[in-house]
Amino acid sequence: METPGSQSSLHRANLERVVRAVRLAGSLTQAEIARTTGLSAATVSNIVRELKDGGTVEVTPTSAGGRRARSVSLSGDAGIVIGVDFGHTHLRVAVGNLAHQVLAEESEPLDVDASSAQGFDRAEQLVSRLIVATGVDRSKIAGVGLGVPGPIDVESGTLGSTSILPGWSGTRPAEELRGRLGVPVHVDNDANLGALGELVWGSGRGVRDLAYIKVASGVGAGLVINGKIYRGPGGTAGEIGHITLDESGPVCRCGNRGCLETFTAARYVLPLLRSSHGTDLTMEAMVRLARDGDPGCRRVVADVGRHIGSGVANLCNLLNPSRVVLGGDLAEAGELVLGPIRESVGRYAIPSAGRQLSVLPGALGGRAEVLGALALALSEMGDSTLLDGSAAGARPTATPVFT
Amino acid sequence: METPGSQSSLHRANLERVVRAVRLAGSLTQAEIARTTGLSAATVSNIVRELKDGGTVEVTPTSAGGRRARSVSLSGDAGIVIGVDFGHTHLRVAVGNLAHQVLAEESEPLDVDASSAQGFDRAEQLVSRLIVATGVDRSKIAGVGLGVPGPIDVESGTLGSTSILPGWSGTRPAEELRGRLGVPVHVDNDANLGALGELVWGSGRGVRDLAYIKVASGVGAGLVINGKIYRGPGGTAGEIGHITLDESGPVCRCGNRGCLETFTAARYVLPLLRSSHGTDLTMEAMVRLARDGDPGCRRVVADVGRHIGSGVANLCNLLNPSRVVLGGDLAEAGELVLGPIRESVGRYAIPSAGRQLSVLPGALGGRAEVLGALALALSEMGDSTLLDGSAAGARPTATPVFT
DNA sequence: GCTTAGAGTTCACTAGTTGGACATAGACGG
DNA sequence: CCGTCTATGTCCAACTAGTGAACTCTAAGC
Numbered sequence: 001m002e003t004p005g006s007q008s009s010l011h012r013a014n015l016e017r018v019v020r021a022v023r024l025a026g027s028l029t030q031a032e033i034a035r036t037t038g039l040s041a042a043t044v045s046n047i048v049r050e051l052k053d054g055g056t057v058e059v060t061p062t063s064a065g066g067r068r069a070r071s072v073s074l075s076g077d078a079g080i081v082i083g084v085d086f087g088h089t090h091l092r093v094a095v096g097n098l099a100h101q102v103l104a105e106e107s108e109p110l111d112v113d114a115s116s117a118q119g120f121d122r123a124e125q126l127v128s129r130l131i132v133a134t135g136v137d138r139s140k141i142a143g144v145g146l147g148v149p150g151p152i153d154v155e156s157g158t159l160g161s162t163s164i165l166p167g168w169s170g171t172r173p174a175e176e177l178r179g180r181l182g183v184p185v186h187v188d189n190d191a192n193l194g195a196l197g198e199l200v201w202g203s204g205r206g207v208r209d210l211a212y213i214k215v216a217s218g219v220g221a222g223l224v225i226n227g228k229i230y231r232g233p234g235g236t237a238g239e240i241g242h243i244t245l246d247e248s249g250p251v252c253r254c255g256n257r258g259c260l261e262t263f264t265a266a267r268y269v270l271p272l273l274r275s276s277h278g279t280d281l282t283m284e285a286m287v288r289l290a291r292d293g294d295p296g297c298r299r300v301v302a303d304v305g306r307h308i309g310s311g312v313a314n315l316c317n318l319l320n321p322s323r324v325v326l327g328g329d330l331a332e333a334g335e336l337v338l339g340p341i342r343e344s345v346g347r348y349a350i351p352s353a354g355r356q357l358s359v360l361p362g363a364l365g366g367r368a369e370v371l372g373a374l375a376l377a378l379s380e381m382g383d384s385t386l387l388d389g390s391a392a393g394a395r396p397t398a399t400p401v402f403t
Numbered sequence: 404m405e406t407p408g409s410q411s412s413l414h415r416a417n418l419e420r421v422v423r424a425v426r427l428a429g430s431l432t433q434a435e436i437a438r439t440t441g442l443s444a445a446t447v448s449n450i451v452r453e454l455k456d457g458g459t460v461e462v463t464p465t466s467a468g469g470r471r472a473r474s475v476s477l478s479g480d481a482g483i484v485i486g487v488d489f490g491h492t493h494l495r496v497a498v499g500n501l502a503h504q505v506l507a508e509e510s511e512p513l514d515v516d517a518s519s520a521q522g523f524d525r526a527e528q529l530v531s532r533l534i535v536a537t538g539v540d541r542s543k544i545a546g547v548g549l550g551v552p553g554p555i556d557v558e559s560g561t562l563g564s565t566s567i568l569p570g571w572s573g574t575r576p577a578e579e580l581r582g583r584l585g586v587p588v589h590v591d592n593d594a595n596l597g598a599l600g601e602l603v604w605g606s607g608r609g610v611r612d613l614a615y616i617k618v619a620s621g622v623g624a625g626l627v628i629n630g631k632i633y634r635g636p637g638g639t640a641g642e643i644g645h646i647t648l649d650e651s652g653p654v655c656r657c658g659n660r661g662c663l664e665t666f667t668a669a670r671y672v673l674p675l676l677r678s679s680h681g682t683d684l685t686m687e688a689m690v691r692l693a694r695d696g697d698p699g700c701r702r703v704v705a706d707v708g709r710h711i712g713s714g715v716a717n718l719c720n721l722l723n724p725s726r727v728v729l730g731g732d733l734a735e736a737g738e739l740v741l742g743p744i745r746e747s748v749g750r751y752a753i754p755s756a757g758r759q760l761s762v763l764p765g766a767l768g769g770r771a772e773v774l775g776a777l778a779l780a781l782s783e784m785g786d787s788t789l790l791d792g793s794a795a796g797a798r799p800t801a802t803p804v805f806t
Numbered sequence: 807g808c809t810t811a812g813a814g815t816t817c818a819c820t821a822g823t824t825g826g827a828c829a830t831a832g833a834c835g836g
Numbered sequence: 837c838c839g840t841c842t843a844t845g846t847c848c849a850a851c852t853a854g855t856g857a858a859c860t861c862t863a864a865g866c
Contacts (some may be wrong), residue, residue, distance in 0.1 A: 006413060006417070006442070006446070006821090006853080006854050006855080007413070007820085007821050007822060007853075007854060007855085008821070008822085009413075010409060010410070010412075010413045010821090010822075010823090010853095011821075011822060011823090014409070014822090014823090029844075029845090030844075030845060031843075031844060031845080039409070039823080039824095040823065040824050040825075041824095041825095041844085041845070041846090042823075042824060042825080042826095042845095042846080042847085042848095043409070043822080043823055043824075044845090045845060045846060045847090046822085046823085046846095048845095049846095069843085069844060069845090070844085070845080151755070160755075207636070208636070209635065209636045221721070223721075223722075225628060225633070230628070230722075231723075232612065232722055232723030232724065232725075232756075233610070233611070233612045233723065233724065233725035233759075234723045234725065234755065234756060234758075234759050234760075235723070236723045236753070236755045236756045237721065237722050237723040238721065238723075239720040239721065239723075239753050239756060240720065240721060242720050242752075242753045243716075243717040243720050243721065244648075244713060244716065244717065244751050245647070245650070246649070246650065247648070247649065247713075254753060256750070256751055310647060310650075313646075313647065314646040314647065314717055314721075315721055317642040317643065317645050317646050318624070318626075318640065318641065318642065318643060318646065318717075318718055318721060318722065319626075319633075319635055319640050319721065319722070320634075320635030320636065320637045320638070320639045320640040320641075320642075321635065321636065322635075322636035322637065347659070348647050348659055349645075350639070350642050350645045350657060352554070352563075352637065352639045353635075353637060353639045353642060355637075356636075356637045357637075409822080409823050409824080409852090410822075410823055410824085410851085410852050410853060411823095411852075411853085413852095413853075413854090414852080414853060414854090417853090417854085432813075432814090433813070433814060434812075434813055434814080442854080442855095443854065443855050443856075444813085444814070444815090444855095444856095445814090445815080445816085445817095445854070445855060445856080445857095446853080446854050446855075447814090448814060448815060448816090449815095449853085449854085451814095452815095472812085472813060472814090473813080473814080
């Protein structure tokens with residue numbers, strides 16, 4: 001039945017068209033669907049009936065004062081997706097439905113030195129708790145997105161060596177979680193997911209090309225090109241932390257000198273304040289102090305901003321994204337860091353590239369990654385699962401022809 | 404008739420499938436087409452007949468010793484495309500057919516100070532000459548690709564200020580040429596077209612992500628992501644020439660210091676050899692001398708390579724392309740420049756990104772841009788024009804639904 | 807010479823979209 | 837309060853296009 005190029009595939013594509021249109025608009029009348037999708041009213045009528053019978057869509061008997069327009073919207077319980085994000089110190093889980101609504105979200109602290117098995121146990125428990133709390137049917141879970149803080153080979157699903165969660169290297173997080181939850185799990189690293197999260201729910205709404213820069217203990221970037229995460233052929237695109245700013249700068253953990261990271265990441269920057277602010281200063285605390293007016297912290301934050309700006313200027317010259325979103329703890333510093341970034345970009349990027357760039361703080365804070373994981377689950381099931389997942393087994397799953 | 408989501412559009416998509424399959428393979432039997440496209444034999448039979456009647460395809464009554472397999476191939480004269488490339492000193496024109504074959508190619512010197520009108524006159528004459536020489540029918544021209552050396556806004560088609568062809572700023576080359584030739588003209592800058600050319604005919608065959616670096620009087624990069632030219636939302640992606648390598652380096656014409664260009668572009672590099680080699684040394688001559696063993700030139704070429712390598716390392720960390728192709732005059736230096744580039748990349752790029760990168764010299768030399776223009780014309784008419792351009796007006800042009 | 811097997815065609819059937827006719831129900835004007 | 841108007845959604849007949857199965861054809865192998 002996987003008819004590659006015909007009829008049924010066309011029908012399938014049209015189903016997806018309608019669902020997409022409804023999702024983007026929230027709710028539409030059939031006539032509106034016909035206009036936006038370009039399909040004829042008759043076809044829309046058939047498709048809506050099919051979707052309604054399948055449970056994917058709900059038809060409410062007219063809300064606004066029209067003639068007799070029945071508004072069509074995605075039914076909230078047609079299927080749910082789950083996002084799981086392992087951070088350096090936190091575990092976050094979010095539950096959402098196919099209509100791109102977040103139903104529940106929760107985080108709890110995670111011990112850095114915990115074993116991966118413990119971590120997955122905790123994740124499984126938290127997921128179960130949220131499922132119960134939201135009262136959705138467990139069988140409705142259509143997919144899970146998983147975020148891990150470190151380099152991961154998306155193809156094989158193997159976590160590379162990561163200094164953030166020691167002892168997790170070489171594990172295959174997606175398989176682990178799939179084993180426990182029994183549904184497809186898709187992994188990606190935190191920077192890519194943060195980018196996706198901000199793109200769908202945060203400061204990136206409305207653009208198709210976006211760079212999300214996350215400054216924490218390291219510096220990473222998630223790139224969205226043409227609405228999709230760009231990982232590059234080797235899967236390691238976005239390593240902005242190790243572009244060289246100064247060939248004779250400080251030695252970086254990667255073995256080079258003057259990497260962006262050596263001027264901006266927590267591990268290199270916080271020591272600068274050790275003599276004045278002690279040894280257990282965190283990025284978060286530094287940002288708070290800076291906002292409260294501490295001159296030393298302000299200076300450091302501004303310096304970090306300037307260097308990030310240099311890196312972003314390079315990124316800008318090469319990729320020319322329309323928007324850069326700053327995430328991580330540092331984003332909390334607001335204009336204290338954005339100002340210097342913009343200034344640096346204006347200075348180092350070629351004018352035509354820098355001019356139309358907007359640099360914004362992330363709108364989601366620490367939630368960006370979980371929400372991105374949610375978005376990953378939604379996008380990975382490619383709107384197809386979204387359709388037949390609930391279609392009462394009417395027709396077997398077929399790969400969509402056109403993507 | 405622009406039926407957005409149905410039936411006829413499906414048919415159209417299937418037509419394109421078949422054409423694409425045939426083009427990629429050179430020639431196929433119907434049974435093979437059915438297997439590679441996934442369409443049924445009956446459908447293929449109908450489609451082949453339609454294409455044959457339209458003149459897009461030729462059916463030769465069995466070549467290899469099979470049962471009764473008739474091999475299907477694109478008919479060479481179904482339609483032709485033209486590539487035009489304005490360089491700093493040259494004008495090049497190429498004529499190709501829809502089967503991706505180059506039928507004729509010619510270049511002639513162009514006076515830098517010539518007016519744009521003169522330039523277009525020359526281009527028109529050269530095109531006409533080649534059309535006559537190849538004996539193809541003028542009415543078969545399906546589209547033209549045009550390369551210009553300088554920043555161009557692909558949307559509006561307006562040439563930005565370019566120091567290479569003074570007096571051309573603000574003109575709209577595509578419109579000019581369309582007016583003279585009477586067919587659709589698509590423009591892009593030389594770096595992007597070089598990338599496309601190498602991708603389709605040169606060192607980039609077989610990969611989907613590619614960076615083409617062109618070193619001449621300036622330095623530019625053309626990026627191919629997922630098989631398509633990536634221009635970025637603002638249209639200025641690939642400006643590798645002005646990423647900062649050394650914040651306190653030489654002052655660049657762009658107003659910053661230490662741009663890649665200041666270490667690598669002809670205008671900055673050649674003066675280094677002025678005292679030893681005179682003032683009218685060209686990039687080309689320097690490369691030739693280096694190959695002949697001149698130690699000064701060798702050193703300069705190697706230094707340029709090292710700096711390009713630094714830039715490529717940054718590019719690599721950010722984008723992680725699988726291949727970098729070096730174009731322009733400098734590529735003629737071969738290993739003299741590639742060695743230092745690879746060395747620099749190995750040193751400055753993060754290992755996982757640098758490891759699987761291959762750095763190759765362009766295979767097309769100065770032809771990369773014209774051939775890229777040809778490829779642009781082919782791709783811009785999106786295989787659709789390819790179909791109905793010759794379909795004897797059987798059905799009006801429709802925009803393909805899925806892309 | 808006979809068999810065999812893959813190639814291409816024809817045909818009846820089916821899936822699926824469309825235009826047009828039709829029923830419906832609120833809005834608007836009198 | 838009623839008739840008219842208009843946009844919505846549904847139904848039906850027509851049409852487009854792909855598919856499986858049966859069929860024909862041709863050259864190779866024995």
